[in-house]
Amino acid sequence: MNKTQKGAWFNIAGTILIFTLASYTVFLIAFQKPAHVRILPYVFILSFLLFIAAGIFFLRRKQSPNEPESDERDKIIKQRAWIAAFISTWILFLAASVVPQLFVGLDGSIPVWLLPIVTVILFYPVLFVYAVAVLIQYSRIGKGEKS
Amino acid sequence: MNKLQKFAIFNLILSSVAFTIQIIVLLSNNLLLNAIASTLVIFAGFPLFISYLYRRKYQKQGSQYYDERDKLIHKKAAFIGLFTMPLTLSFVILIAFIVIGPLNSIPIVSLLNILLMSLLSINIAESIAILVQYSREIQGE
Numbered sequence A: 001m002n003k004t005q006k007g008a009w010f011n012i013a014g015t016i017l018i019f020t021l022a023s024y025t026v027f028l029i030a031f032q033k034p035a036h037v038r039i040l041p042y043v044f045i046l047s048f049l050l051f052i053a054a055g056i057f058f059l060r061r062k063q064s065p066n067e068p069e070s071d072e073r074d075k076i077i078k079q080r081a082w083i084a085a086f087i088s089t090w091i092l093f094l095a096a097s098v099v100p101q102l103f104v105g106l107d108g109s110i111p112v113w114l115l116p117i118v119t120v121i122l123f124y125p126v127l128f129v130y131a132v133a134v135l136i137q138y139s140r141i142g143k144g145e146k147s
Numbered sequence B: 001m002n003k004l005q006k007f008a009i010f011n012l013i014l015s016s017v018a019f020t021i022q023i024i025v026l027l028s029n030n031l032l033l034n035a036i037a038s039t040l041v042i043f044a045g046f047p048l049f050i051s052y053l054y055r056r057k058y059q060k061q062g063s064q065y066y067d068e069r070d071k072l073i074h075k076k077a078a079f080i081g082l083f084t085m086p087l088t089l090s091f092v093i094l095i096a097f098i099v100i101g102p103l104n105s106i107p108i109v110s111l112l113n114i115l116l117m118s119l120l121s122i123n124i125a126e127s128i129a130i131l132v133q134y135s136r137e138i139q140g141e
Helices: A003-031 A035-059 A072-104 A114-146 B003-028 B031-059 B068-099 B110-140
Strands: A109-111 B105-107
Touching: A003 A035, A003 A072, A003 A114, A035 A114, A072 A109, A072 A114, A072 B110, A109 A114, A114 B068, B003 B031, B003 B110, B031 B110, B068 B110
Parallel strands: none
Antiparallel strands: A109 B105
16 A cells, blocks of 8 residues: 555545534534534634644655555546546535525525635545545556456 | 637636626625626636637647647646635635624625635636746746
């Protein structure tokens, strides 16, 4: 397993964990509105930054001398995965701006403090799509090599 | 001026007009105006998409039309464009925080305006980056 694959697994684990917690908090705020929970989304923004920092620290450097070097193939895989992530960004952002209108109605409103939280939360699925795209491409290559 | 620069100018003008419309609509807070303007801006996306397809077709015509230098310019411009998107989003949210206040609300239809603005900002930044890089190349020559 090379650095890119390790990074992809790291992203999948991190995004599932933080996205679930962050979504649950937003759900709590939206339906129960306890005042003390409002601070939690900002903690998740901080945890997202820590998650990225940890990823850079642990995955940028080589963990063992046996770890394979990244080559042109890895570069192409990453590029394709970024394209998939970019497309998913637009689908998610479009869904995030249109779907609430269906529930609240066109006359509805959204609190300003929720905007940065929604924006940051939406980047978790994007990162997830990137990681899944990377792993799918590697698994296809793996199957191709076996047969 | 080559064809790629003309495409960039076309994209820049169309995106800037659409971006300005979005700002006016966002500030006006009128639902009907918002619906009309958002539809117009979404329709403005079609010429932008056709322009993109023409550019792709032009790029595939061969190295005499689209060489390594052009490729590098467009790669840099695309990167700058993509980098602008989160910046625009953050800037709009920051302005909303300062002007409206974090505890106040904005109309839900404004979310689509913000999204369209960030989408258009990619095109604007990319077009400007292409034009600036070509003008620098010409000055260098």
